[in-house]
Amino acid sequence: MTQFSYQLIAWYNQNRRELPWRDTTDPYAIWLSEIILQQTRVVQGLSYFQRFIMKWPDVFRLSEASEQEVLRLWQGLGYYSRARNLLASARQVVNDFDGVFPNDYKQLLQLKGVGKYTAAAIVSIAFNKPHAVIDGNVIRVLSRIFGIHDPVDTTSGMNQIEELADTLLNIKNPGIHNQAMMEFGALQCIPVSPDCRNCVFNDQCHALKFNLVQVLPVKSKKVKISQRYFHYFICTEAKGKICSLVLNKRSDQDIWKGMYDFPMIESTKEIQFEELQKDTSFLNWASNPDYTLTAVSDLFTHQLTHQKIFARFYHLRFNTDIILISKNDLSLVDNSKLDLFPLPRLIDRYLNKLNGINC
DNA sequence: AATACGGGGGA
DNA sequence: TCCCCAGTATT
Numbered sequence: 197m198t199q200f201s202y203q204l205i206a207w208y209n210q211n212r213r214e215l216p217w218r219d220t221t222d223p224y225a226i227w228l229s230e231i232i233l234q235q236t237r238v239v240q241g242l243s244y245f246q247r248f249i250m251k252w253p254d255v256f257r258l259s260e261a262s263e264q265e266v267l268r269l270w271q272g273l274g275y276y277s278r279a280r281n282l283l284a285s286a287r288q289v290v291n292d293f294d295g296v297f298p299n300d301y302k303q304l305l306q307l308k309g310v311g312k313y314t315a316a317a318i319v320s321i322a323f324n325k326p327h328a329v330i331d332g333n334v335i336r337v338l339s340r341i342f343g344i345h346d347p348v349d350t351t352s353g354m355n356q357i358e359e360l361a362d363t364l365l366n367i368k369n370p371g372i373h374n375q376a377m378m379e380f381g382a383l384q385c386i387p388v389s390p391d392c393r394n395c396v397f398n399d400q401c402h403a404l405k406f407n408l409v410q411v412l413p414v415k416s417k418k419v420k421i422s423q424r425y426f427h428y429f430i431c432t433e434a435k436g437k438i439c440s441l442v443l444n445k446r447s448d449q450d451i452w453k454g455m456y457d458f459p460m461i462e463s464t465k466e467i468q469f470e471e472l473q474k475d476t477s478f479l480n481w482a483s484n485p486d487y488t489l490t491a492v493s494d495l496f497t498h499q500l501t502h503q504k505i506f507a508r509f510y511h512l513r514f515n516t517d518i519i520l521i522s523k524n525d526l527s528l529v530d531n532s533k534l535d536l537f538p539l540p541r542l543i544d545r546y547l548n549k550l551n552g553i554n555c
Numbered sequence: 556a557a558t559a560c561g562g563g564g565g566a
Numbered sequence: 567t568c569c570c571c572a573g574t575a576t577t
Contacts, residue, residue: 234573240563274561277575311574332572351556387571388565449576451560499568500561541562 201366201373207396208376211383213238216245218375223297223322224255230314231282235275238382244273256295258286267454267538276538280454281309299323320370328361329374330354333381338364339413340385343402347416425465426507427472428458429479431487433518434555438530441553442518443537445525451500456537458509459526466495469510479512481526483519487512498542507542513555531555 212218215238217229228248232241247269252258258266263283270279285307289297298304299322304315316327328334335348338360346353366373384395392404403409431442443456461467461475469492472478479485493509520526529537531553539547547553 235561235571237563237571272562274563275573277560278573281574309574313573335572449559453560497567498562501571502559 198364198366200364201369201376203396204376204380205366205369205372207384208372208379212376212379213383215242216249221322223299223318225249226322227285227297227310227314227318228282230317231278231309232273234278234314236273241273244270254295255286255289255297258283259290259295261286263454264536264538268536271455271538271544272541274541276452276454278309284308285310297322299325301325301327317374320374322371324369324371326365326367326370328358328365328370329378330357330361331378331381333378333385334361335413336387337377337381337385340403340409341397341401343406343408344412345414348413349415353414420502422503423464424503424505425463425467426460426505427463427467428460428507428509429512430458430509430553431479431482431512431514431518432531432553432555433514433516433528435517439532439553439555440518440528440530442520443527443529445527447525451503452540454538455540457540457543466506472510481520481522481524482514483521484516486515488515493546496542496546505542507546509546 215229217225220226229241229245232245232248248258251269252261261283263280266279266283267276270276270282273279288307289295293303297318298307299319301315301319304310304318305312310318313329313331316329319325320327320329335357338344338357339348339353342360344353344356344360346356348354348357361377364373384390388410390409392398392401392409395401395404398404403412429442433440442459444459446452446455446457459479459481461472461477469489479487489510490513491509491511493511496507496509498505498507518528520528534547534553
């Protein structure tokens, strides 16, 4: 065992959080936790893990779920392709591996949504095989302590990280070592303003010695943020006590694929309602649109990583039955059934603020 | 090799 | 309000 791993694991044993997926060697639970934790903080993912494991305790149960159910339980976590891939992989495991999780790195890579990081995490944590994980925490810890100055989003920089991670790996306890590395990055060697005075590596940390803690890891790429305007139409129809509204299932190569929102017109700038009405696509999915504009929302902003969405909601109460003429992704839904549908955060927030749709 | 894909937390 | 975070699939 290297001195580094010895110190790291000693720190881990003192500071580790108790988390449900740390009480098990069940590869299903470990896989599920790793998919949830991709791009997601533990505090945010924890309750999702518990709900998933409660609802689908094993890979067979999950494989029988519908995509809509899985997306609905995933709602709010973001990166929804993870949820779709989760279901696809569960079915892969059942169909191709008799429901037994593969314990081989290369086989795990065949599963949708499982890349190098997740494959290494599963084989090391569930099967104690020596594969070093490399995630954002590991990159930060290694680049700071050992002074990797090349940008980590380049081949050169990443090769150095990989070589270092492989060298340092504790091959007797790769699962513990990997978890300790990530926990250390998550709790001690945090992105901004880490508490270096109380760090077990502060006598050997390159970044601390050369005052580079705020500089490392170096990243070369910067994202450009585009701005999009969503003009949503909440179209309702009242039939006795039943209030129905039109939902749109998103299917394009775009954000929120598989999630539901409303019919809308998108533009690159703000547009007045009078202009929207003239748009050729305005309500072109309804036969005989006969409506009353009953409310117009404030402008909502929704910040994503590389786009900023400005949304306004127009409430259109139809005076006659809504008849959908194009069999695209639209459907007429009873508003009491709304909680069956996976909704993007923006939509969910608006509906909650509204305290439900009324016709 | 470059780009797209959500949402939450902290400065 | 803006800035930061970061695995995988696709192109």
